[in-house]
Amino acid sequence: MIKSKKITVVYQGYVDPDKLGSGNSDGTDFLYNLAQTKAALPDAKIILSTWNSFEFPAQYNTAQKLGVDSLILNEDPGGLPNIRFGFDAPNNANRQITSAAAGMALVDTKYALKLRADSYLTNANLLSIYDQYLEAVQRGAPQRDSNTLTSKNKSKAKSKKATAKAKKSGKKTNKKYSPIAVANFFTIDPSIYQHMAYHVSDWLQFGRRKVLQEYWSVKPMTTKNATYFENNAHDMEATFYDDQFRTRLAVEQHIAVNYAKSRGYKVPNLYNETDETILAGHDRFLAEHFVVLDIDQLGLSFPKYDWVKNDEFAVLNCVNHEDWYRLFADYWQVRSPNQVLLQAGDERQALKRNAVSITTNQLSMNQIYPQ
Numbered sequence: 612m613i614k615s616k617k618i619t620v621v622y623q624g625y626v627d628p629d630k631l632g633s634g635n636s637d638g639t640d641f642l643y644n645l646a647q648t649k650a651a652l653p654d655a656k657i658i659l660s661t662w663n664s665f666e667f668p669a670q671y672n673t674a675q676k677l678g679v680d681s682l683i684l685n686e687d688p689g690g691l692p693n694i695r696f697g698f699d700a701p702n703n704a705n706r707q708i709t710s711a712a713a714g715m716a717l718v719d720t721k722y723a724l725k726l727r728a729d730s731y732l733t734n735a736n737l738l739s740i741y742d743q744y745l746e747a748v749q750r751g752a753p754q755r756d757s758n759t760l761t762s763k764n765k766s767k768a769k770s771k772k773a774t775a776k777a778k779k780s781g782k783k784t785n786k787k788y789s790p791i792a793v794a795n796f797f798t799i800d801p802s803i804y805q806h807m808a809y810h811v812s813d814w815l816q817f818g819r820r821k822v823l824q825e826y827w828s829v830k831p832m833t834t835k836n837a838t839y840f841e842n843n844a845h846d847m848e849a850t851f852y853d854d855q856f857r858t859r860l861a862v863e864q865h866i867a868v869n870y871a872k873s874r875g876y877k878v879p880n881l882y883n884e885t886d887e888t889i890l891a892g893h894d895r896f897l898a899e900h901f902v903v904l905d906i907d908q909l910g911l912s913f914p915k916y917d918w919v920k921n922d923e924f925a926v927l928n929c930v931n932h933e934d935w936y937r938l939f940a941d942y943w944q945v946r947s948p949n950q951v952l953l954q955a956g957d958e959r960q961a962l963k964r965n966a967v968s969i970t971t972n973q974l975s976m977n978q979i980y981p982q
Contacts, residue, residue: 613738616654617721619820621714622679623660623707624728631671638914642671644731645678651732651910652724656680660714661728662687662706683713691837694858704862705831707813712827715820723823725816727913734910737817741792744902747945748788788943791818791826792902794909795931796919797863801893803963804928805853806883808893809876811867811901815911829869836860839881853883871896898942903935927966933959 622645630639638644645657657679664687666672674682688709690701711725726732792815799810816823839859860868860882868878876892879885897903906913906920919925937956940948 612742613722614654615652615735615738618652618724619656619658619680619718619720619722620648620652620724620726621658621660621711621718622648622726622728623710623714625706626659626661626665626667626728628665628667628671631668636914638729638731638912641728642678644729647731647733647912648726649678651735655724656718656720658683658714658717659728660685660710662710681717683710683717685709685713688831691832691834692857694837694861695855696840696857697855702832702837702858702862704837704865707862708827708829708831708866712824712829715824715827718820718824721820722818723820725813725823725827727814729915730814730911730913732910733912737792737904737909740904740908741790741817741902744790744939745788748943750946788899789819789822790900790902791816791822792904792909794911795903795905795929795935796916796925797928798897798901798903798930799863800928800930800934800963801885801890803966804924806885807861807864808879808885808889809867809871809896810861810863811897812903813863813866814906814913814916815909825873826866826870829866832858832862832865836865856882858882867896870900874900894938895942897930897935898938901935902939903930903932905932908932927963931959 622641626641627639631642633640634643636643641659649655649657658681659674659677659679660683663684667677671677674680686709688705690703691705692702693700694702715723715725794812794814796812796814797810798812799805799807801808801810816826836859838857840857845854845856860879864879864882871892872878874896876896877888878892879889933952933956936949936952937960939945940953
């Protein structure tokens with residue numbers, strides 16, 4: 612299993628200076644969050660990357676006093692208008708990009724783990740699960756077509772041809788597999804309620820240093836894109852309050868789309884733009900470049916969003932581990948796949964197909980974007 616000494620934790624985001632040392636377990640005391648994560652990953656390096664727009668109390672104003680290896684105080688890029696009309700809280704896309712990228716730039720270990728400053732790890736289970744999927748691919752899953760995620764039958768046919776060709780040529784059939792582990796909330800399933808492809812969760816991200824450094828090399832969101840629908844009509848059918856969107860792409864999309872585009876995927880130009888190619892590419896993107904884990908598998912505690920675990924809409928609106936495993940096993944043609952996970956994934960798909968009649972007064976997703 613991956614050892615914690617090979618990991619650097621990049622804590623990024625706002626730290627409430629008034630709550631430091633309070634002992635609060637609700638995510639507001641960064642020192643509490645830090646202590647829990649250190650207990651889970653005792654030998655990991657810790658970087659805190661935040662902004663210079665607030666002052667730490669004197670007893671916590673250095674890295675040593677905070678108990679971290681490095682403290683980065685970034686120039687605060689400020690907030691953009693909220694991504695949805697009717698809400699006043701800022702869109703903090705550029706604050707997140709700035710703090711995450713600055714923290715990642717200092718990582719010199721093999722692996723990196725990005726966490727929000729108001730969350731923490733309770734255990735290191737994600738490391739063994741991550742290893743499990745690396746091994747599943749390394750055991751001999753054949754190289755896949757890089758253009759689309761095919762149906763199961765087509766995948767098997769292509770897999771056999773690729774394997775036969777590889778055996779004849781003596782070449783290895785595996786692609787280099789270096790995924791990013793992410794949370795199920797809010798990795799959106801664009802085929803269900805909110806049609807937002809490439810909306811990959813930014814709560815927690817774990818993977819090789821160089822991969823995460825590249826993922827966070829995205830340019831800031833421009834004011835023009837942040838206010839796109841102030842000057843442009845919602846020219847596609849919007850569902851579940853999607854017509855309240857002000858921004859061209861959601862924050863998570865802005866970041867993931869940049870990464871996907873650099874790898875040749877057809878990506879959405881607008882937050883709810885979908886067609887068959889975009890949807891197929893989105894599925895392949897998740898299978899090829901991510902490991903989507905439920906928050907309990909990750910050992911992630913994010914008190915601010917505890918409500919989401921019991922929210923029926925959010926549970927179906929997102930890609931959980933079982934949903935992802937179906938894509939992973941098909942794409943990589945995993946040998947001896949986990950039939951329990953596959954069956955659970957099939958049952959989830961059936962449930963989703965029958966769940967589109969949810970009424971708007973059941974919708975709690977409004978809680979997400981004002982934050």
